[in-house]
Amino acid sequence: MVDNGDLRLMAKLIRRLILEMTYRGKEGHIGTDYSCVDILTALYFCDILRVDPQNPTWQERDRFVMSKGHGAASLYATLAVKGFFPEELLNAFCQEGSSLSAHVTFDCLPGVESSAGSGGHGLPMAVGMALAAKHDNRNSKIYVLVGDGECQEGSIWEALLFAGHHQLDNLTLIIDHNNLQTAEKVSEVVGLEPLRGKMESFGWQAQNINGHDIDQIRNALLPGEPQSKHGPSTPRVIIAKTIKGRGVSFMENNPIWHGRCPNEEEYRQAWEELS
Amino acid sequence: MRTDVVETIYRAALKDPNIFLITGDLEHSSAKNFKQNLPDQHINIGMAEQNMIGVAAGLALSGKKVFTISIITFATMRCFEQIRNDICYQNLDVTVIGDGGGFYYSKSGATHNPIEDIAIMRTLPNMKIIAPADSQQARLLTEKIIQSRGPFYLRLGGKVVPAIEELRADGQPEIEMGKGQVIHIGSDVTIFSFGPIIREALTAAEILASCGIRAEIINLHALKPIDRELIEDRFNRRQAIFTLEEHSVIGGLGSAVAEIICPLFHCHRRHSIFKSFGIKDKFTKTVGSRQYLWQINGLTGQQIANQIIASCTCI
Numbered sequence: 393m394v395d396n397g398d399l400r401l402m403a404k405l406i407r408r409l410i411l412e413m414t415y416r417g418k419e420g421h422i423g424t425d426y427s428c429v430d431i432l433t434a435l436y437f438c439d440i441l442r443v444d445p446q447n448p449t450w451q452e453r454d455r456f457v458m459s460k461g462h463g464a465a466s467l468y469a470t471l472a473v474k475g476f477f478p479e480e481l482l483n484a485f486c487q488e489g490s491s492l493s494a495h496v497t498f499d500c501l502p503g504v505e506s507s508a509g510s511g512g513h514g515l516p517m518a519v520g521m522a523l524a525a526k527h528d529n530r531n532s533k534i535y536v537l538v539g540d541g542e543c544q545e546g547s548i549w550e551a552l553l554f555a556g557h558h559q560l561d562n563l564t565l566i567i568d569h570n571n572l573q574t575a576e577k578v579s580e581v582v583g584l585e586p587l588r589g590k591m592e593s594f595g596w597q598a599q600n601i602n603g604h605d606i607d608q609i610r611n612a613l614l615p616g617e618p619q620s621k622h623g624p625s626t627p628r629v630i631i632a633k634t635i636k637g638r639g640v641s642f643m644e645n646n647p648i649w650h651g652r653c654p655n656e657e658e659y660r661q662a663w664e665e666l667s
Numbered sequence: 668m669r670t671d672v673v674e675t676i677y678r679a680a681l682k683d684p685n686i687f688l689i690t691g692d693l694e695h696s697s698a699k700n701f702k703q704n705l706p707d708q709h710i711n712i713g714m715a716e717q718n719m720i721g722v723a724a725g726l727a728l729s730g731k732k733v734f735t736i737s738i739i740t741f742a743t744m745r746c747f748e749q750i751r752n753d754i755c756y757q758n759l760d761v762t763v764i765g766d767g768g769g770f771y772y773s774k775s776g777a778t779h780n781p782i783e784d785i786a787i788m789r790t791l792p793n794m795k796i797i798a799p800a801d802s803q804q805a806r807l808l809t810e811k812i813i814q815s816r817g818p819f820y821l822r823l824g825g826k827v828v829p830a831i832e833e834l835r836a837d838g839q840p841e842i843e844m845g846k847g848q849v850i851h852i853g854s855d856v857t858i859f860s861f862g863p864i865i866r867e868a869l870t871a872a873e874i875l876a877s878c879g880i881r882a883e884i885i886n887l888h889a890l891k892p893i894d895r896e897l898i899e900d901r902f903n904r905r906q907a908i909f910t911l912e913e914h915s916v917i918g919g920l921g922s923a924v925a926e927i928i929c930p931l932f933h934c935h936r937r938h939s940i941f942k943s944f945g946i947k948d949k950f951t952k953t954v955g956s957r958q959y960l961w962q963i964n965g966l967t968g969q970q971i972a973n974q975i976i977a978s979c980t981c982i
Contacts, residue, residue: 451730459848465737498728498756498757499757505758506724506725506728506757507729507752507753507754507756509752510752512717513721513748513749513752513753515721516717516718516720516721516722516724516725516749516753517721517722517728517753518725518726519718519721519722519725520721520722520723520724520725520726520727520728520729521725521726521728521729522724522725523710523722523726524726524729524731525726525728525729527684527707527708527731530730546717547717547718547749550715550717550718550724551718551721553715554712554713554715554718554722555714633966
């Protein structure tokens with residue numbers, strides 16, 4: 393088990409890699425990347441996801457579906473640090489002729505389970521993966537990360553309804569709840585609250601956590617006791633309160649960093665804060 | 668035709684636990700066997716087409732061979748972006764089955780009468796499009812799809828009488844996926860068609876024969892990839908080429924054939940005639956029998972024969 397100090401350093405390393413990718417590629421969504429780095433760190437480095445970087449298509453593995461596809465840099469950087477491929481490959485991010493675009497692309501790198509880019513696609517695919525695991529009697533757990541703005545898509549609610557009805561207890565949904573969509577607050581565009589109550593009414597076991605507290609994330613993600621002891625099995629959702637742009641002072645909670653790339657001065661300042 | 672397709676999938680699924688059927692709130696009798704005997708391989712996803720395609724993609728990403736089925740407008744248009752991003756972009760083994768091509772649900776109105784589906788499916792990279800003309804073809808082509816790898820769009824839409832396979836004049840022992848089938852021999856003009864409306868092409872051929880025009884009828888059950896070699900060959904050998912389809916004149920068979928032969932007009936310095944017969948660019952707001960809707964869109968055998976005769980007199 394990696395201790396919390398090392399995990400914080402690892403999260404900083406991932407943020408620095410994202411900064412490099414976005415700065416060099418002149419493209420990306422650094423604010424959304426930083427919002428979910430701590431969640432990805434917990435998933436990949438706290439013995440939550442059972443994956444093997446040396447055997448990325450291992451049939452028994454757990455699956456992580458990155459539904460907020462504009463967070464591609466955060467996923468790619470995390471996979472590199474995990475050892476799925478050399479960090480040097482990240483240099484191709486958004487470069488001329490590269491297959492590493494600003495949105496998650498299936499098959500472009502080992503460890504990427506599915507494509508994303510348009511909101512609301514990841515959860516239904518994760519539901520399909522959860523059904524397949526149950527059909528095959530595999531112990532694979534399926535984790536899917538969605539943005540909160542993405543929860544305005546109807547397909548999310550179709551999948552929530554279906555997974556609750558079918559009691560897919562091998563499925564964990566994490567909502568990156570930073571309350572900022574492209575340019576405005578989610579709560580001011582089309583609000584989601586009471587989000588936890590909505591989820592529970594759809595048949596999901598829900599909890600709220602601080603999405604930047606590694607201990608809270610890890611504890612929430614750890615498989616709990618078999619739910620059958622306490623009643624019917626259900627899928628579970630973790631509503632992670634996060635801050636868009638987390639880790640760099642001038643990016644935090646500032647909507648302009650949804651799709652902006654740092655200039656040289658901003659790059660240097662961000663680098664100093666992350667060093 | 669739907670029953671033939673689902674039963675063919677069911678028989679394959681009995682032997683292969685990785686075959687899944689997802690229905691979109693169409694619990695018709697053809698899915699009964701699946702539901703009763705293979706409940707772990709059958710899902711009624713409900714009225715949720717976006718989720719239907721996303722779930723199909725997730726299953727396919729886990730190694731399953733998945734078939735989804737619903738009425739065409741719901742099966743392809745409600746969830747078009749899911750078909751594009753989840754299925755085609757990821758190049759997954761999913762077959763989207765759409766039931767009720769053209770005016771099959773002739774009294775249900777435009778919401779249930781797809782005339783744009785082939786156009787939009789044809790634009791998707793990796794997508795292959797199959798449209799059988801009758802039940803026997805539907806079974807044979809479904810077997811071929813099961814042996815192949817998706818993504819496929821399978822467009823269904825009723826029967827042809829008599830059966831296409833009994834009319835074939837191409838001398839081939841069995842249907843070959845992707846290859847056009849000559850079902851009426853003629854050497855003056857060729858009419859390409861697909862699906863149940865091909866019977867109107869056969870009617871037209873009889874009328875044309877009485878006027879001294881020998882019309883060849885070719886069934887193109889594969890809209891993508893289409894039988895380019897055959898189309899080019901007929902362009903070079905015929906005085907005129909026609910297409911007949913129960914689909915909009917925009918983006919369907921007529922467009923596909925035009926995309927192939929238009930460059931040849933220049934290369935071969937030909938002055939051949941080409942005309943496509945299809946549904947005009949408007950919603951058909953009246954209802955009636957399927958034959959009636961063909962008639963008000965100018966697609967009956969007599970109507971197209973008249974137009975072909977008029978075209979040929981210009982040669």
